[in-house]
Each structure stands twice: as C-alpha cells, then as structure tokens.
Amino acid sequence: MVGEDLRFDTETELFKIIVSQTSDAILVTDAVLNEGGPSIVFANPALCSLTGYTNSELIGNSPKILFGEETDKRILQNLKSCLLRGSSYSSSTINYKKDGTKYYSEWTVAPVRDQNGNITNILSIQRDITEKIQREELAAKRLRSEMGLTAASQILLNTTHESFTIERAIEHFLVFIEAERIYLYKRTANPDVLALQAEIKSPFSSATLMETNPEISLQTKFIRWKQFLLKNEIVEFKTGDLPESERSFCQGRRSDTLFFFPLRISGEWFGFLGMEFFEHESGPEEQYTFRTFADLIGFYLERKSILEELKVHKENLEETVIKRTKELSVQKEKAEAASTAKSDFLANMSHELRTPLNAIIGLSKLIKTEDEDSNDRRYLDLIHKSGLHLLGLINDILELSKLNAGKSSFYFSDMDLRKELEQVAEFLEPELIRKRIHLVWDEPEDRIAMISGDPKRIRQIFLNLVGNAVKFTTEQGSIYLSTRREEKDWIVEISDTGIGIPEQEQRKIFDAFYQVRNSRSKETEGTGLGLSIVRKLLEAHGGSISVKSQVGMGTTFILKFPVIEQEFKQTKQRKPYSGAYPEVLKNKCTIQLELSNKKNEELLSKFFKKQNQELVFQDSVQRKKVILFKDKISPSENKLSDTWKSILILPEEHKQAEQENLKFDFTLAHPISLDELKLVLEELADQIHE
Numbered sequence: 001m002v003g004e005d006l007r008f009d010t011e012t013e014l015f016k017i018i019v020s021q022t023s024d025a026i027l028v029t030d031a032v033l034n035e036g037g038p039s040i041v042f043a044n045p046a047l048c049s050l051t052g053y054t055n056s057e058l059i060g061n062s063p064k065i066l067f068g069e070e071t072d073k074r075i076l077q078n079l080k081s082c083l084l085r086g087s088s089y090s091s092s093t094i095n096y097k098k099d100g101t102k103y104y105s106e107w108t109v110a111p112v113r114d115q116n117g118n119i120t121n122i123l124s125i126q127r128d129i130t131e132k133i134q135r136e137e138l139a140a141k142r143l144r145s146e147m148g149l150t151a152a153s154q155i156l157l158n159t160t161h162e163s164f165t166i167e168r169a170i171e172h173f174l175v176f177i178e179a180e181r182i183y184l185y186k187r188t189a190n191p192d193v194l195a196l197q198a199e200i201k202s203p204f205s206s207a208t209l210m211e212t213n214p215e216i217s218l219q220t221k222f223i224r225w226k227q228f229l230l231k232n233e234i235v236e237f238k239t240g241d242l243p244e245s246e247r248s249f250c251q252g253r254r255s256d257t258l259f260f261f262p263l264r265i266s267g268e269w270f271g272f273l274g275m276e277f278f279e280h281e282s283g284p285e286e287q288y289t290f291r292t293f294a295d296l297i298g299f300y301l302e303r304k305s306i307l308e309e310l311k312v313h314k315e316n317l318e319e320t321v322i323k324r325t326k327e328l329s330v331q332k333e334k335a336e337a338a339s340t341a342k343s344d345f346l347a348n349m350s351h352e353l354r355t356p357l358n359a360i361i362g363l364s365k366l367i368k369t370e371d372e373d374s375n376d377r378r379y380l381d382l383i384h385k386s387g388l389h390l391l392g393l394i395n396d397i398l399e400l401s402k403l404n405a406g407k408s409s410f411y412f413s414d415m416d417l418r419k420e421l422e423q424v425a426e427f428l429e430p431e432l433i434r435k436r437i438h439l440v441w442d443e444p445e446d447r448i449a450m451i452s453g454d455p456k457r458i459r460q461i462f463l464n465l466v467g468n469a470v471k472f473t474t475e476q477g478s479i480y481l482s483t484r485r486e487e488k489d490w491i492v493e494i495s496d497t498g499i500g501i502p503e504q505e506q507r508k509i510f511d512a513f514y515q516v517r518n519s520r521s522k523e524t525e526g527t528g529l530g531l532s533i534v535r536k537l538l539e540a541h542g543g544s545i546s547v548k549s550q551v552g553m554g555t556t557f558i559l560k561f562p563v564i565e566q567e568f569k570q571t572k573q574r575k576p577y578s579g580a581y582p583e584v585l586k587n588k589c590t591i592q593l594e595l596s597n598k599k600n601e602e603l604l605s606k607f608f609k610k611q612n613q614e615l616v617f618q619d620s621v622q623r624k625k626v627i628l629f630k631d632k633i634s635p636s637e638n639k640l641s642d643t644w645k646s647i648l649i650l651p652e653e654h655k656q657a658e659q660e661n662l663k664f665d666f667t668l669a670h671p672i673s674l675d676e677l678k679l680v681l682e683e684l685a686d687q688i689h690e
Contacts, residue, residue, distance in 0.1 A: 025050045025126040029063060031111070031119045033083060037062040038122055050128055052098035063124070068096035079109055086111055086119060092129065104133045132511065145289045146386065148176030152293060153383070156300040158335075166297065170200040173293055179275045180255050183212050184263075184297065186271035192218040192226070194271055210252035221245035228260070229272055234287055235260035254278050259287075261294035265302045273297055288382070295379045303331065410454040410540060411650060413667060414564060417449040417458070417490055418483050424462040425481065428470055435475045442482035449483045449490045451561045453541050455669055461537050464530045465494045465557050472498035472555070488563050489543075495556040501549040509547065510535045581611040582685035589684070590614050590624045592643070594634045600649055600672060604629060607674065627684065630664075645684060 019026055025047035029038035043058045051058075051066060058065070067076070075091050082089040088110035095105045106129045112121040151172040155165060170182045183199040194216045218226040224246070228235040237258040239250055250258065255276035263270040273294040282290075310324035425432075425439060432439055451458075469479045473496045480495040501509060505516050510531050538545050542562045549555040591608050593615065595601040608615055614624075625644035632651055648664040649672065666680050 019044050022046060025128075027058075027063065027124040027126065028112075029122045029124070031121055033080060037064050041121065047126065050097070050103070050126070051095075057098075066095045068094070068100075068102060070094045070102060071096075083109065083111060083122060095126075103128055103130045105129065142285070144176040145286060148173040149289060149293055149296075149383075149386075151176070153296055156296050166198045166300070167200060169297070169300070170198060174200055174202055177290075178277060178280055180253065180278050181212070181276050183274045184271065185216060185274065187269065188215075194218065197271075213249055216249070222249070225260070229262050230269060232262045232264060232269075234291060235262075235272075250276065259290060261291060263294060263298045263301065265298060265305055270298070270301060289386075292379055292383055292386075295376070299376070306331075410457060412452045412454055413669075414450055415453055415455050415458065417451055417492060417561060420455065420458050421462050421466075421481060421483070421492065424459055424466050427463070428466055431470050432479075435470065435473070435477075437470060437473055437476070438478045440478060440480045442480075442484070449485075449492075450564055451490060451541070452564045453561070457537050457541070461534050461559070462494075464534050465559075468530070469494055469496035469498065469555070472496065474498065485563070489560045490563055492559040492561070493556055494559070495554060497554040500551040500553055501547065501555055502551055503549075506547055506549055510545070581613070582681060584685050584688050585627075585681060586611070586613055588625055588688050589627050589644070590616055592616050592626050592628045594628065594630045595649065596634045597631055597649070600631065603672060607677070625688070645687075647680065 022044065023046055026042075026044040027040060027047055028042035029040050032038050040058050040061050040063060043053075043055055047053075048055055048058070053065070072093050075093055079089045079091070088108065090108040092104060092106040094102050096102050105126045107124055107126040109122060109124045111119040112123050114120050152169040155169040155172060158165070166184060170184070174182050179202060181199065181201045184197045185194040186197045187193075188195050196212060196214050199212055216222050216225075218229075222245075224243070225235075235258075237246075237260075239247065239256050239258065242249075253276065255278055257277040257280055259275040259277070259282075261273045261275075263272055275290060306324070306327065310328055431437075466479070466481075473479060477497040479497075480493070482493045484491050484493075501516055509516060535545055538559060538561075544560045546558045547555065548558070591604075591613055593601055593604060595604070605615065626642070628643040628646045629649065630646065631649045645665045646663070647666045647668060649668050666683075668676060668680065
C-alpha cells in the first residue's frame, strides 16, 4: 500500500508539472450544462498567458468569458449537443482575450468520467492558430492579386482593340482585389487638364455610388498633385491628410486611401491610373502588383497608339505605311505566337487556374521593348518571374488539395528504396559537384529494401528532401544517406551539415505554407508546401516522417516505410544478367506488340529485332508461347487468356485502380528501362523450364 500511494502521489505531481508547463491551453469546467453554462474549475498557466486573464478571474466564471461578437454560435450549439450526448467535439473559433483582442483558437472538448462512467467534468484543450490563419489569408490575398493580374493581362494583350477593352481589364482586375474603385485619367489638349477615360466600381461595395470628377485641373485646387505625378512614382494619399481643397475629389465616398500610378507612353506623360481603398493596408509586394497592372495598361495604350498612328500615316505617306506595316506585322506574329501558346496551355492544363497563369508567363517573354534597359523590360521580367513563382505555388496547392481530398491517384508496385534514392542522388549530382558537397552512403544491407509504393511519388519524396539538403548545405559540406531495417519498417535517414532548424520551429515545418525564418530565407525562397506534401505522400504509403536538427550543426529527416509481406518473393537469389539474350525465348516464344505509344513500339521493335526475336503484330500464335506487350490505352481489346504471359506498360500517370492490373503477369514503368526489361525476359526464360 505504501508503494502504491507513493506512486500515485508521484504520478499526480508529474501530471501537475506537465499540465502547468505544456504550451497548449487547458481548461476544466464542471459538468453543469445549463443556460448559464458550466463553471471553470481549473485553468493552466498557458491559458492565462493566452487570454490575459488571471487564474482567479477565470475560476468560477463561465467559458463564455472568452466568446465575443465574431464567435460562431452554431459551433457552440453543436458543442453543447455533443456534450449532452457524452461525446467529444473538436473545432476552431474566434475567441477574445481580456483586452478585447480576438484570436483564432483550435480546440478539443471532451467529457471526463469517473470510475462509474458518470461525467464529472469537461476538459478543453486549446491552441492559438492566429499566426497560421494570418499566413493563409496572406497567401490567399497574394493569389487573388496574381489571378486578377493574369485575367487582366489576357484582355490587354489581345490583338484586337475595342472601345471597352480597358474597362473590361479593370473590371476583371477589380474582382480579385479589395479596391473600392479604379479609374483612368488621361491628358487632354491642355496638358494641365486631365479627363476621366474609364471608371469601374467594385461590385462588392455598397458605398461607391458617387461619381468621380469628370475632369481634374492641375492648375487650380489640385495643383499640388502635378509635382507628384510627373515624378513617375507611386503616389499614396490618406484622405484624412488631404487639404480641404483636395477632399472634394473623393467627397461622398468612403475611401480613405488613394493610390495614383502615373502612365507614360513613348516617354511622355499620358495620365494616371487611380485606385481607392477603404481601411486597407498594402505592403510593397502588393503595390508592385498594382504597379504592374498600371504598366500593362500603359503597354496596351502604347500599342493602341501605334496602330492609330499607322492608320493616319497610311492615308498620307507610303513610306510611313510600309515602315509601320512591318512593325504591325511583327506585332501580329507575336500575337499569333501568343495565341498558339495560349491554345497549348488550354489543351494541356486541366485546372482553370493554370490556363491564365501560363498565358501571362508565355506572353511576358514574347513581348519585346525597343529599349532593353528600360523600366518596361524590368516590369516584363517581374511579370514573368512572378508568374513562375505563382505557378509553382498553384501546383503545390493543387497537389496538397488533391492529397487532402483523397483524390490523388497512386499505382503501387514492389520497388527498391535504395535504388530510387540513388536515382535522385544521380539527378542532383551537378548541384552536388557545383557546391563541392560530399555525399556519403552507408554500407548496404544484406537484403534489398523492398516496399510497396508508387515509384513516381517515392522519387518526389526523395527529390524534395535530398534537394532541401543540397539547398541548405554550404559549400564543402556533407550529406549522409542510409537505409536500415527496424522490426516491420524500413528506415531511411537523410542528414546534412547545413544551417539547421530551431527547436521551437521543428514541429511546424510540416504545416502548409510554413517557412523557417533564417538569414538565408531570400536565397531559398519557396512556397512552404514541400514538406507538407512529403508528409501526405508518406502517409498515403502507410509511412511517417520526423526530424532532428540543431542550429548550425545540420538536420536529419527520418522516414519510415512498411516492409511488404511478400518480401521473400522479391529477395530470392537471381543470377546476374549475362548480357546474352535468352536463346530459349527465340525457340519457344513469339513476342506480340499491341502498343498505342509509337515511341515504346519503336524501342521494343528495335530491341527484339536486334536479338533476332520473332515479332508479330496480329493475333498469330504459330504453335509458340505468346508474350503480349500491351499498354492501357491500346485501341484493341486482346483476350489475355490466349497468351502465355502478358506484360503491361504503364502510362506516366497511373489514373486507374491497381486492381485492374492484377490480370497481367508483369508491369514495366514508362519510360521503359532496358535493364528492367532484360530482368523480366530473364525471369520468363527461367519459367519456361519450370
């Protein structure tokens, strides 16, 4: 009894220490679920630190003290219903601190039962996810801006020039950003008078009905604006800071921030593009996106001006007509090339976000400016680089979304982990040589590290992790790769001598959009999705991933893959391939090809004819055993029961279920590896004698 009491006291003290030191906020209430709600009976220090309340202020109060105006009442109702049924409930809501500051909380609430099964208390564990939500909102905001820029650029870079083109471009851009309205002022015959050419109001705002001034005089009450606009720099005004004479410009509207982007055509000031916002804070990156949109408007107006100039000169000067016609022909060829590129994107990209994005990437490279050192060239490069960055982000987001939704397709086959790791290391060899990084392998195991997995996805996992090791390892560093067996798992370790990951950030690196902050963040810019995708792919293979790291010493990723139950089938002794084609196949077998892929057909035909192996392309047995090579998209339907052995050549994307491939004796991945083909033929030759 003394020993048991001592253990109980020790465990109780240990529990108190854990609860008081854990970073998660813990709240315990009684089990009274009346209208006033249960009363708080315990709160750990993490909850007090999170909410700003003292322990004495919380004890005896209802958890409603943490709720506020934006707290979702439906979630709270669902929580109460689950607790009345004696069930646990998890969700996330907006809660409020003592000072009124709101924060996003992810929590789990569960009933606590005594030995008789009666509910005595209710336990709540919370975690502050405000920073994560803010990162997601920032990423979504950036994505919307880039999508708006893409949609507008497709309209402005079209070969036709309609009277409503600018309005349509502004309208498409405005849908994706938070501006109240966008308008375009152009210079008139009087250079100090600007006339309103186009104006679009936000369809999501109810306070934008008041019209903008049809004209602005830079000689009278708006004379101060002239000095800013002529500098060709972004102009930002807060309406509250404007002099009384200038406030009439936005009178009757709720805008509190004005952005003016000067426009120049052929080196001369044309006017400006204006944007109005209400309670909006914009950073440099967003302002550059707005600047890029203004430049696209300028490019469009300049091209339109050239075409109008051609029309005027065509009526008067033949030489001018010839010269301008040549320029127009060049523009037409560029536009046709852009149209072809856009058609190719539409044909090859399945997701609607990729189509406009790839169009702007292609078009930004096709457009050339007369002065390669001008701002126009720089802005075009900025458009192109931003598009490439966004494309990678969208691809990662789509990949992660498909994995989260369980819609990703996998083809599982028996494969050698070490072989896939070696292929990835070979692919990264040029970068290893460039940085003089020493790659170290452990001694191989006696048995082959066989798992059941999708080869393409496994290579994607290794390419991400080994690529990160190369990226974050300084010159003349080292990378260590090893595989070993632990009970029912194969363990793969990828270690580097790089910059390392701080301990407080290690558990966050697998979260979507999370990036470790370090001095090399600019050099190693990414999307923050790679490790999240790696974890999802490993989970789809029944595996897991963990990390060990020390700042300045390096990082180690530990991957676990389940050992396949049929491992003994894959590890049987096989004599090395001698290099000679098995004679027994020539005498006993006929190879039949039914391939829709011409490259595969040409490769196999050339290989077998070089070996003097008999080939047929029709249903002809000729009293020999038939080995059928077939792919999934072959137009003909063959009765596999009429063949002795059948080999399926898989497409690059395995979109069909694994069960459909069970009727084939062997499978070969695309592109076909002659080494893998020779091993299959060797096994076929062995089976003839069996």
